[in-house]
Amino acid sequence: MKLYMKKRYSLGLKKCIRIVKYFLIFFIVISCNAQKKSNQKNTSDNELRFLLSDNYSGVKQPKILIIKEATSLKKFFLQINKTKKPGLALPKIDFNKETVVIYCEGESFLTYNSSIEKTKETARDIVLKLVDVNSYENIDLTLISPFYLYSIENSGKKIHIVK
Numbered sequence: 001m002k003l004y005m006k007k008r009y010s011l012g013l014k015k016c017i018r019i020v021k022y023f024l025i026f027f028i029v030i031s032c033n034a035q036k037k038s039n040q041k042n043t044s045d046n047e048l049r050f051l052l053s054d055n056y057s058g059v060k061q062p063k064i065l066i067i068k069e070a071t072s073l074k075k076f077f078l079q080i081n082k083t084k085k086p087g088l089a090l091p092k093i094d095f096n097k098e099t100v101v102i103y104c105e106g107e108s109f110l111t112y113n114s115s116i117e118k119t120k121e122t123a124r125d126i127v128l129k130l131v132d133v134n135s136y137e138n139i140d141l142t143l144i145s146p147f148y149l150y151s152i153e154n155s156g157k158k159i160h161i162v163k
Contacts, residue, residue, distance in 0.1 A: 047152070051149045056083065077090050099153075099154050102148070103148045105145065106145055114131065127161075127162060
């Protein structure tokens, strides 16, 4: 009787393990496909893609930088990381495919939630607009100089920024 029960129990356990394996494989396949679809969605239509922001840029006056090569981006991050230990990591950007747009707000005691939006695209130009979502006072009156870093697909078109 004991031998019969052991055999029956081990057969049931093997079936359960096999079913769990199939479920795991099924969920892995579904989750991988979902990630592929979401990554493709974010990079289409030549849209502006937000990459990074921080409260220190080292820039005193409002400034907009359009960066088309890695050396200029490294130079900007060297300026930022002079006072930060550890510094901000340099984002990985393929400058053959993308252009970087950086908006520096300049020094201020106020905190703004600004953004850049693509408003119009023609055959020759791309028009971006600065949008201040809202502003509020910085409670501890710390002098900040925030920046916002975006990337846009290289299309050979001239980029114009409207305030």
